[in-house]
Amino acid sequence: MSFFGSTIQNLEKSLDFATVKNNTIAQNIANADTTNYKSKNVVFKDVLKNELEDTFETKRTDPRHLSFSNLDRSQSFRITQNNSTMYNHNGNNVDIDKEMTDLAKNQIYYQALVDRINGKFSSLQSVLRGGN
Template sequence: MSLFGGTISKLENSIDYATLKNQTIANNIANVDTANYKAKKVSFKNVLNQQVDHTFQAKRTHPKHVSFDSTSLSKSPFRVVTDQSTSFNHNGNNVDIDKQMTELAENQIYYQALIDRINGKFNSLNTVIKGGR
C-alpha cells in the first residue's frame, strides 16, 4: 500500500518525462544548424504500461510477446530516439525549428500543469497534517 495512493509517484514520473522531453527539444533547437544532426524525441517504451492496471493477466503464447509481469513494467517507460528518416536542410540536418518550438511550448504547459497538480496534492496533505487549519 502506498502512502499517497500512487498519485505522487505517477506525477513524479510525468515530471521526469516532461523534463527529459524539454532537455531533448532544447538540444534539438541548439543543434538546428549543425550539419548531419538528426532530431531526437522522447517516446514511450511501454505505452501499454501507462494504460493497463498492473493486475492485468495475459497469457504469453510466444517468448517474444510483451510480458505483463511487474519486473518488466517497473523499468522507465520512456527513452530518447533519433529520427533518421528525414532531412529538411541541405546539410543533412532534419530539425524543423517551427515544430520544435511548438513542442517546447506544449511541453512547458504540460510541465506547469503537473507542477500545479503536485503542489495541490502537497497543499492538501499540509492542510490534513495541520488539522484543517
Template sequence: MGLFEGTIRTLENSLDYATAKNRVISNNVANVDTPNYNAKEVVFKHVLNDAISGSFEAKRTNPKHLPFSLESSSHAYQVRTLNNTMYNHNGNNVDIDKEMSELAKNQIYYQGLVDRLSGKFGSLQTVIRGGR
C-alpha cells in the same frame, strides 16, 4: 500503501518524462545548424505498446477482473533518433517550428503537473494541521 504512492508517484514519473522531453527538445534546438545532426524525440506510446504486447500479471481483487501483468522498467519513455527525414541541405533534420511548438506544449504540460503536485502537498499540509 505508502504515503507517496499513487497520485504523487504518477506525478513524479510524469515530471521525469516532461523533463526528459524538454532536454531532448532543447538539444534539438541547440543543434539546428549542426551538419548531419539527426533530431531526437521522446516517445511514450511505443513503450506502452511494447508493454501491452507483453505479458501482464497483477493482483486481482475480484474474480471477474481480467488478469494482467506489467514488468516495470526504469523509464516509461524512450529517446529515439529520427533518421527518415532531411530538411536542410547539410543533412540536418531539425524542424525548428515543430520543435518550438513541442517546447510550448511541454511547458504547459509541465506547469500543469507542478500545479497539481503543489495542490496535493497543500492537501497534505491541511491534513497535518488538522483541517485548518
C-alpha cells in the same frame, strides 16, 4: 499500500518525462544548424510494452530492430532518433517550428504537473494541520 497512493509517484514520473523531453527539445533547437544532426524525440515505452506484454513474441532479424525482451522497466520512456527525414541541404532534419511548438506544449504540460503536485502537497499540509 502507500500512504500517498500512486498519485504522487505518477506525477513524479510525469515530471521526469517532461524534464527529459524539455532537454531533448532544447538539444534539437541548439543543433538546428549542425551538419548531419538528426532530431531526437522522447517516447513512452510503457504504452507498447503494456499492449504486447507476454502476448507477442518478437524475432530480431536485424540489429537495428527493437528488442522487446530487454526493455528497462524502471523508466517508462526513451529517446529515439529520427533518421528517416532530411529538411535541410546539410543533412540536418530539425524542424525549428515544430521544435518550438513542442517546447511550448511541454512547458504547459510541466507547469500543469507542478500545479497538480503542489495541490496534492497543499491537501496533505491541510490535513496535517487539522483542516486549517
